[in-house]
Amino acid sequence: MSDSVLVWIAIAVFLFWAMGAYNRLVRLRSQGLVAFAALEGSFKQYVSLVKENIPHTAEVHDGDDAGHGHDNSSAAWAGLAAAAEQFNASLKVAHAHPLNGPTTSALKTAFETLCLSWSRLQHLPPDLAGSALPATLQSQWEHIAFQTEIARTEFNRMVANYNDAISQFPALLLAWMFGFKPAQPI
Known part of the structure; x- marks a missing residue:
């Protein structure tokens, strides 16, 4: 009789551990999702800033006049x-x-491309009309970049915590059983 009580106690301990470990994995995944929502808000500000400030010449640029200062700015x-x-588009998929x-790897690549395109525009030599980027626009970009870096750091921290949790034994067995997959930092 004492052997069966020990077996039932062991089963109960295992079930309580499994429920706790599963809840921890779900909580860490939820924290990652919340962190992504904050990062997504910052990322959307980049898109809005660019869309709201595209000069009309960039929208109709046909690329035939490459080599001229104004045309380089348009390009x-x-x-x-x-x-x-x-x-x-990558942000919508990642959402x-x-x-x-x-998905997050593609978003990271698209973000790096956006930043590279911004840098290219930022480093164009000024023409007769002045700098390709007004100082207020550069200031707005820097403000968004600061906010984004904070949100990105938090997201990456949550992803690291989540990935650590699903890779630890014995929780990795639950992660495998319930389909918890590793996430990618941005």
Whole structure:
């Protein structure tokens, strides 16, 4: 009789541990989703900033006049607009699956492309009309970049916590059984 009591106690301890470990994995995944929502809000500000400030010449640029200062600016603005559209598309996909590794990897690449396009525009030499980027626009970008970096750091921290939890034995057995997949930092 004492052996069966010990077996039932062991089963109860295992079940309570399994429920606790599963709840921890769910909680960590939820924290990652909340962190992504904050990051997504910052990312959307980039898209809005670019869309609201695209000069009309960038929207109708046909690329035939490459080599002229104004045309280089138009081409750079068109490149930034295209990068913003691609980033926005990646952001929409990531919204549906924020902790999916390939999805967040694509979002990270699109974000890096957007930043590279911005840098290209930022480093164009000024022409007779002045700098390609007004100082107020640069200031807005820097403000968004600061907010984004905070949100991105928090998201990446949550992803690291989540990934650590699903890779630890014996919780990794629950992660495998219930389909918890590793997430990708941005």
